[in-house]
Amino acid sequence: MNQFQAVLQARDLLRTHGRGESLVHAVDGVDLDVPAGQMLAVMGPSGCGKSTLLHLLGGLERPSDGEVWLDGRRIDDLSERALAQLRRRSVGFVFQAFHLVEELSAAENVELPVLLAGRSLRTARRRADELLAQVGLDDRARHLPWQLSGGQRQRVAIARAMANEPLVLLADEPTGNLDTAATLDVLRLFEDLRAAGQTLVIVTHDERVAATADRLVSMRDGRLVDDTWMADRRQPVDGVHGWEG
Numbered sequence: 001m002n003q004f005q006a007v008l009q010a011r012d013l014l015r016t017h018g019r020g021e022s023l024v025h026a027v028d029g030v031d032l033d034v035p036a037g038q039m040l041a042v043m044g045p046s047g048c049g050k051s052t053l054l055h056l057l058g059g060l061e062r063p064s065d066g067e068v069w070l071d072g073r074r075i076d077d078l079s080e081r082a083l084a085q086l087r088r089r090s091v092g093f094v095f096q097a098f099h100l101v102e103e104l105s106a107a108e109n110v111e112l113p114v115l116l117a118g119r120s121l122r123t124a125r126r127r128a129d130e131l132l133a134q135v136g137l138d139d140r141a142r143h144l145p146w147q148l149s150g151g152q153r154q155r156v157a158i159a160r161a162m163a164n165e166p167l168v169l170l171a172d173e174p175t176g177n178l179d180t181a182a183t184l185d186v187l188r189l190f191e192d193l194r195a196a197g198q199t200l201v202i203v204t205h206d207e208r209v210a211a212t213a214d215r216l217v218s219m220r221d222g223r224l225v226d227d228t229w230m231a232d233r234r235q236p237v238d239g240v241h242g243w244e245g
């Protein structure tokens with residue numbers, strides 16, 4: 001653990017695709033320390049490597065070179081089995097397209113990762129009840145995903161991502177498919193999680209979303225080109241302008 005008590009660290013991270021003429025440096029020498037409890041936004045033009053960076057940080061992809069550390073433990077060189085366990089227990093993912101299991105109810109979607117982590121059905125049910133209440137969907141617990149609005153589906157996905165109390169919550173364009181009202185719901189939820197000490201990394205194209213973060217890093221061509229700590233300038237969700245437009 002370093003002086004910032006970084007929960008998540010990237011060291012000279014490289015991820016390439018293809019070879020020869022078609023070689024792409026999706027992530028090209030990224031160093032990053034995310035302190036515990038920080039809400040970090042990642043922005044940059046399409047194709048600059050934001051999703052790839054998020055996948056590397058959460059162990060969904062392995063780097064071509066460099067290191068990823070989670071809570072003081074190096075994760076990029078773990079076995080497949082250990083990495084799968086880490087993803088289930090220590091990292092929460094939220095995606096633009098929700099990726100809920102369509103055959104399962106909202107509650108069952110949240111229960112699933114708890115069961116996969118080896119806990120009892122009773123524990124899983126209790127956790128799902130708590131989390132769905134927290135995201136304001138206790139009255140939708142038995143609904144299937146297609147019976148929910150996009151914003152409701154994303155709130156279920158956030159509840160699912162939080163099911164095993166992850167060290168970090170990683171979100172890839174979480175509001176990209178949502179209208180303004182649903183975006184605000186999701187941001188208020190993130191704000192509550194942040195207030196409770198949750199570490200969040202959020203990839204976004206939306207400056208209004210980034211304005212609510214503690215820190216904004218900008219990427220270009222696989223590199224970090226700017227790193228701004230908002231400190232006192234971060235905006236509470238309801239203080240951000242431009243939602244009407």
Ligand SMILES: Nc1ncnc2c1ncn2[C@@H]1O[C@H](COP(=O)(O)OP(=O)(O)OP(=O)(O)O)[C@@H](O)[C@H]1O
Nearest residue numbers: 017018024025026045046047048049050051052053
């Ligand atoms: N599996 C792959 N094979 C080949 N190239 C890939 C692969 N995955 C990503 N890339 C390339 O790596 C670069 C970074 O992609 P990435 O999806 O991380 O960008 P992004 O910033 O998240 O883009 P967007 O904002 O459009 O989602 C792009 O040039 C992309 O085409």
